[in-house]
Structure formats: C-alpha cells, structure tokens
Amino acid sequence: MKAVQVISLTLLSVLAASAQIFSPGKCPKPAVQENFDITRYIGKWYEIQKLPNTFQWGECGTATYSLKNAGVGVLNRELLADGTINAITGSAKVKDPSEPAKLEVSFYESTPPGPYWVLSTDYEGHSLVYGCTDFGLFRMEFAWILSRQPTLPEETIEELHSILTSAGVNVSKLAVTDQDEALCRPMDQ
Numbered sequence: 001m002k003a004v005q006v007i008s009l010t011l012l013s014v015l016a017a018s019a020q021i022f023s024p025g026k027c028p029k030p031a032v033q034e035n036f037d038i039t040r041y042i043g044k045w046y047e048i049q050k051l052p053n054t055f056q057w058g059e060c061g062t063a064t065y066s067l068k069n070a071g072v073g074v075l076n077r078e079l080l081a082d083g084t085i086n087a088i089t090g091s092a093k094v095k096d097p098s099e100p101a102k103l104e105v106s107f108y109e110s111t112p113p114g115p116y117w118v119l120s121t122d123y124e125g126h127s128l129v130y131g132c133t134d135f136g137l138f139r140m141e142f143a144w145i146l147s148r149q150p151t152l153p154e155e156t157i158e159e160l161h162s163i164l165t166s167a168g169v170n171v172s173k174l175a176v177t178d179q180d181e182a183l184c185r186p187m188d189q
C-alpha cells in the first residue's frame, strides 16, 4: 500500500474513533484580536459553545486563566454526567510577542502544546477561541465561544459564528454547552 493510503486509513480510523473535528484541507490563518492584552483576559470564562473534542465531554464548562511567573495558568472545569467535576490544569504562553493573541496551551508534559488563537474578545463579554493543527491532507480544529456570564446575547453569538464561517469553520458542528444554573450548581463548590 502506498504511504498516502496508509496515512489516509489511519486518519479515517482516528476520525471514526473520536469526536474530534477533522476536515480535509489545510488550516486557515484567520485574523486574531488586535492589541490583545492578556492581563485583561485573565479570570473566569463560561463555555457557551464549542466544536466537539475528545477531552471535554461534560456540561457547565468553565476556563479560568491566571497570571503565573512565566506565563498563564489554565484551569478547565466541567460537570460530568455522573455528577463529578472534571478539572484539568495546564499552562499557556505566547510564542511570538509580536502576535500576543496567538497562544499555545499545554495540559500534559507528554503531549505537544495546542494552538489557542483569540480571534475576538472584548475582555468583559465574549471571547472567540480557535485552534487548528495540520495533519497531512487533513486539519484538526478546535473552537470555543466563551462568555464572562453563563449566557451570551444571541446577536453576539451570530457575530462570532460569522467570524468562524469566514475562517472556513462549519458552525453547524458547534455544540451548545448547558450552563443551566440548577444543573451547574455543583460547580460552585
């Protein structure tokens, strides 16, 4: 079998085995938030929508960013169906100081850092995060719509969808995260 066929078959089995978003073609290079200021970005964000991925499968998702000596600390929490809280810590850093909105996030020493590009944020309301990695003829995409509140106005969501659409992301693949107050109460502890 030719190498390309082997790679394609491998990718297809990965695709079939995971909820990760794989698409044919190379990663787009969307514009990112101008003059991104990480110090205004830190604090807690609620996950409103995301592209399905293999490491977040609960509801009530939050991401909390904090300034650490050498970079940014990341704490992702979510409520699993069995009522337990899944918490994962990582770190983020800016690779190139001339592009401060392009961060790299890593959760485990053993796995390579993933791109975390802030496409749009007003720091106090919403954030739109996109990450994409090339895998040969395919790309693997991540996207999160985050909010400082457990909800986000519909018109803001529509604006963020149009940014994603311009970047070539199929927004109908976005999954809505349940942030229902009663459901998410265990997260307060």
Ligand SMILES: *[C@@H]1O[C@H](CO)[C@@H](O)[C@H](O)[C@H]1NC(C)=O
Pocket: 170, 172, 173
């Ligand atoms: C976008 O995703 C939806 C839902 O998975 C799918 O039905 C549709 O064909 C996709 N559209 C494109 C252009 O890929």
